[in-house]
């Protein structure tokens with residue numbers, strides 16, 4: 001990604017007829033000059049940094065007023081990118097905003113790439129890489145907990161935690177490298193103490209890697225397919241969990257014909273629930289198409305909620321469906337209509353011809369809480385209250401690589417190999433942690449990180 005020049009983009013969501021305010025943001029050496037070309041501020045308003053001007057965006061070619069707007073000038077280095085930034089706060093919507101952006105581009109700026117403002121902020125030392133990534137995560141957060149985690153990252157929680165671990169490794173590395181070169185001149189080094197410190201850091205990294213799964217669930221959410229024979233109560237469960245009558249429920253088997261998606265947040269975890277057509281042999285053409293979609297959803301699901309009817313018991317058809325569940329998927333078998341069967345709700349081990357299952361009633365709502373808790377537990381979401389920071393996928397892979405390098409260094413310790421055998425792996429671990437925070441990172445990695453951002457961020 002080129003980092004020079006003046007860039008511009010619409011920084012707010014772009015939708016016709018929506019958003020009362022839209023912001024066109026410019027950053028770079030020409031930002032102020034472009035602002036002055038296009039903005040007419042009446043009266044005695046002065047172009048001071050960090051002051052708001054009121055006026056009009058005007059087409060310099062013909063003097064036409066394009067929008068009534070506010071202008072905010074933030075001179076370098078007191079801005080998000082540390083470059084001079086000018087923001088036009090225009091009326092929302094689409095047409096006028098696009099015109100303002102086009103005028104800005106015609107005046108000499110170029111269109112910003114996704115994440116380019118944040119990338120400049122990073123390159124100019126305004127934030128480390130974990131904070132920059134947290135911004136992207138805050139923008140895309142789908143639940144309050146995900147937003148809280150992103151804010152913790154933005155406040156530097158992740159950078160401090162990883163930075164501290166990296167410092168501890170650097171301390172050990174310095175001792176070891178000194179011994180490699182000047183063993184005779186220095187006091188003897190206690191290898192056991194070094195190994196203990198490396199093991200402690202490795203333990204913390206492994207904990208962070210394990211917790212990353214929960215963070216991922218909070219960010220990405222889960223896609224859960226509810227499948228089962230006709231009439232077992234799949235649509236009733238969708239309605240129960242989404243707390244509205246979204247799906248049609250009748251006592252006729254074969255009611256649901258199509259896939260029905262519902263987005264919701266359970267215990268802070270965003271979920272996409274998928275209600276499917278009951279799977280059975282049928283001669284009805286429409287139903288058959290729905291069933292085909294249900295089978296596809298089943299085959300592609302990460303998480304399958306397989307429902308059966310407790311009043312009817314576990315039938316060979318239920319067993320056949322269970323065998324269709326992909327091996328890699330998380331499966332929760334749930335018995336519905338506990339009320340009709342006169343059975344208690346909750347997690348029940350296999351017995352009396354029934355498989356191990358979570359019993360509940362979509363009609364009365366009994367067992368709902370247990371069902372949600374068990375579903376999240378199986379997906380690795382567990383209780384999320386204690387989670388303070390969470391690595392994203394990129395950070396997790398690097399933390400895991402660092403932990404693996406430390407394991408290799410510890411192997412050298414066990415074998416009492418010379419110090420330089422320890423330092424090779426230790427240095428790799430330091431490098432991996434530096435890549436998380438951005439202290440040691442290649443341009444290609446940066447491009448990948450920032451290209452996932454939205455334009456204007």
Ligand SMILES: Nc1nc2c(ncn2[C@@H]2O[C@H](COP(=O)(O)OP(=O)(O)OP(=O)(O)O)[C@@H](O)[C@H]2O)c(=O)[nH]1
Pocket residue numbers: 228229230231232233234235236237248249250251252253254255256257276277278279336337338339340360361362363364
């Ligand atoms: N007694 C009782 N009846 C239930 C319960 N859950 C659903 N039902 C009833 O079972 C019938 C079928 O419910 P649906 O939710 O439409 O079942 P489905 O699995 O979506 O059915 P298809 O769309 O046809 O595959 C309806 O009459 C529901 O009222 C329950 O927990 N207890």
Ligand SMILES: [Mg+2]
Pocket residue numbers: 234235236247248255256275276277278
């Ligand atoms: Mg249904």
